[in-house]
Amino acid sequence: MLRALKKLLKSNYLFTFGVLICAFWIIAAILAPVIAPYDPITQDLAVKLQAPSAAHWFGTDNFGRDIFSRVIYGGRYSLLAGCLTVIIAGAIGTFYGAIAGYVGGHIDTIMMRFSEMILSFPSLVLAMIINAVMGSNLFNTMFALVIVAWPTYARLMRSVVLSVKENEYVAASEVLGASRARVLFREIIPNSISSVLIMATTDIGNQILMFSTLSFLGLGSAPPTPEWGMMVSDGVNYFNKFWVSGFPGLAIFTMAVGANFIGDGLRDLLDPKLRKQF
Secondary structure, three states, X not given: OHHHHHHXXXXXXXXXXXXXXXXXXXXXXXXXXXXXXXXXXXOOHHXXXXXXXXXXXXXXXXXXXXXXXXXHHHHHHHHHHHXXXXXHHHHHHHHHHHHHHHHOHHHHHHHHHHHHHHHOOOHHHHHHHHHHHHOOOHHHHHHHHHHHHHHHHHHHHHHHHHHHOOOHHHHHHHHOOOOHHHHHHHHHOOOOHHHHHXXXXXXXXXXXXXXXXXXXXXXXXXXOOXXXXXXXXXXXXXXXXXXXXXXXXXXXXXXXXXXXXXXXXXXXXXXXXXXXXX
């Protein structure tokens, strides 16, 4: 697998580009106290709305805060929200869908009707309702995103399990006396997880966009938290000052694109039909 990954990095330039973009933002977020030249929440009205310059690389916002520092620190919140949402929603959906698909019958029907009930609501609208009811903060926003995201993973996992459980090695394990739990966790899930991993990688960008959208609407982290979506919202009233919302918007765009490039590359690597070329 490591050799195939190295070959993928050399042959798929979009995958390599995506890895570099995501690695850049992750490293920048981790080293934010070292990289950022200013405190992200310190106000200095004497320099408010200044254009990009040597003193302030990305300019300043309407409170005189350094936008470059806020973008670097903002990665901590946006990346954390996107990655944790995908991990938690993916884990819940994976086990939920695997159980539904393997057990089948009425249990499968009931479980999937419940997930379809959640999917019947527009994702953004449902997340907004949950967030508005629970209150606007980072934890509640992530909780709302997990609620609207996990059914998609559940449906994908169930569809794969329905196919995998018909394989001969599953029947052989059952004939040899393996318990249903052992068959599920040792045979079915490991052989079904690749599709979920591909979806999870591409979904990181989507969840960052969703989190940023909620923050843009005032339902994310509370001010003065340096979060990308909220920073874009701050620039709505300053269209002639492109840097106020332009640079955080560019951060959201590049991270989402990078995550999707990685997902496309992993799909090529994990897809049995395409794996031979690696």
